[in-house]
Amino acid sequence: MAKLSKKRKAAEAKVDVDKLYQLNDAMALVKDVNTTKFDASVDVHIRLGIDPKKADQALRGTVSLPHGTGKSKSVLVLCTPDKEAEAKEAGADHVGLDEFIQKIQGGWTDVDVIVAMPSVMAKIGRIGRILGPRGLMPNPKTGTVTNDVGAAVKDVKGGKISFRVDKFGIIHSSVGRVSFTADKLTDNANEVLGTIIKMKPSSAKGTYVKSITVASTMSPGIKVEPKSIKL
Numbered sequence: 001m002a003k004l005s006k007k008r009k010a011a012e013a014k015v016d017v018d019k020l021y022q023l024n025d026a027m028a029l030v031k032d033v034n035t036t037k038f039d040a041s042v043d044v045h046i047r048l049g050i051d052p053k054k055a056d057q058a059l060r061g062t063v064s065l066p067h068g069t070g071k072s073k074s075v076l077v078l079c080t081p082d083k084e085a086e087a088k089e090a091g092a093d094h095v096g097l098d099e100f101i102q103k104i105q106g107g108w109t110d111v112d113v114i115v116a117m118p119s120v121m122a123k124i125g126r127i128g129r130i131l132g133p134r135g136l137m138p139n140p141k142t143g144t145v146t147n148d149v150g151a152a153v154k155d156v157k158g159g160k161i162s163f164r165v166d167k168f169g170i171i172h173s174s175v176g177r178v179s180f181t182a183d184k185l186t187d188n189a190n191e192v193l194g195t196i197i198k199m200k201p202s203s204a205k206g207t208y209v210k211s212i213t214v215a216s217t218m219s220p221g222i223k224v225e226p227k228s229i230k231l
Contacts, residue, residue, distance in 0.1 A: 007035040012220045020225035023189060026214050028182040033219050039070070039177045040217035044189050044224075046171045046196060047210040056201050059171065060164035062142050063195045067184040068159035070177035073112040075156050076100060077149050078120055078138070087115075090153035101127055109134055115144045115152045163192070171196060178216050189214065193229045 011033035021029065027042070034040055050057040076094040077087035078101070087095045094100065094111065097120055104127045114131065116124055116138040124131075124138065131137040138144040142162040146152050163173045175188040193212065200208045212224040 008220075011035055015220045015222055017223075020223050022228040023193075023214075023224050024182060024186045024228075026222045026224045027185040027189065029222055030185070030214050030216050030219060031178050031182060033222075034178045034216045036178075036216070036218055039179045040219070041071075041174045042176050042178055042180070042185055042214065042216045043172060043174050044192060045213045045215070045221070046173075046193065047212075048165060048169050048171065048196075048204075049207045049210050050165065050169050050201060050204045052165050052167055052169055054201075054203065056203055058165060059196070059199055059201070060139075060141055060162070061195065061199060062160055062162045063192050064155065065159040065161060065175065065188040065191055067176065067180065067188055069161060069174060070180060073156055074110070075153050076111040076114045077153060078114060078116040078124060079149055080117060080119065083117060083147075083149050086150040087153060090150035091157050092149075092153045097123070104130055109136060111136065113144065113156050114138050115146070115149055115156070117147055117149065118145055121145060161192075163196070175214075190230050194231050197229065197231060 014033050015029065030042055050059065052058050074093045077092040078097050079087060079095065080097065084095045101123060109130065114136050121138070128137055143152055143155065143160070161173065163171050165171050173192050175192055176185050197209060209226045212226055213221040214224055215221040
């Protein structure tokens with residue numbers, strides 16, 4: 001087992017592993033215990049009392065963070081020629097169709113989000129095996145399959161993120177960077193957590209939110225009191 005650095009030991013000493021922190025206090029602490037020299041991501045991890053194998057409990061959705069993500073996302077729009085100008089004007093980094101499908105078939109996936117028109121989804125289906133495992137496949141549920149490509153691009157650039165539960169019943173979501181103030185991180189986290197809580201499946205039994213943990217890249221996890229989330 002690798003030895004912990006002095007900085008890591010000092011960071012872990014500041015976190016009470018048995019305590020459930022109020023969300024704002026947790027965000028202030030996650031900034032304090034950050035040991036990276038870069039502007040690390042701050043993430044929330046929500047363990048839910050659901051069975052993702054059941055179709056109605058396989059939660060996924062989108063949410064717009066009030067203060068953005070702190071990172072500019074690269075967006076590819078796959079559309080017909082008549083929509084290309086709209087996509088470019090909205091700020092899309094890449095716009096086209098057949099040429100990008102060919103690039104992706106060749107191994108290129110250097111984008112964060114792909115937006116597509118419904119009419120071109122048949123063509124995109126052939127690269128589904130490439131995009132799916134990377135979380136890049138456009139989906140109507142996340143607002144990335146739409147004729148209003150301009151609005152979709154602006155949403156992504158403005159801080160709209162998507163989330164989905166994994167096979168263990170956990171949702172992982174970034175809510176900003178350590179350079180954000182604790183209040184901004186709290187606002188963003190409240191937006192994500194509040195949305196997920198409101199999405200509770202009617203068929204879910206028992207405790208819905210089992211645990212909430214916040215952490216920055218390479219920092220210790222900080223447990224959050226679920227009752228401190230503002231709905």
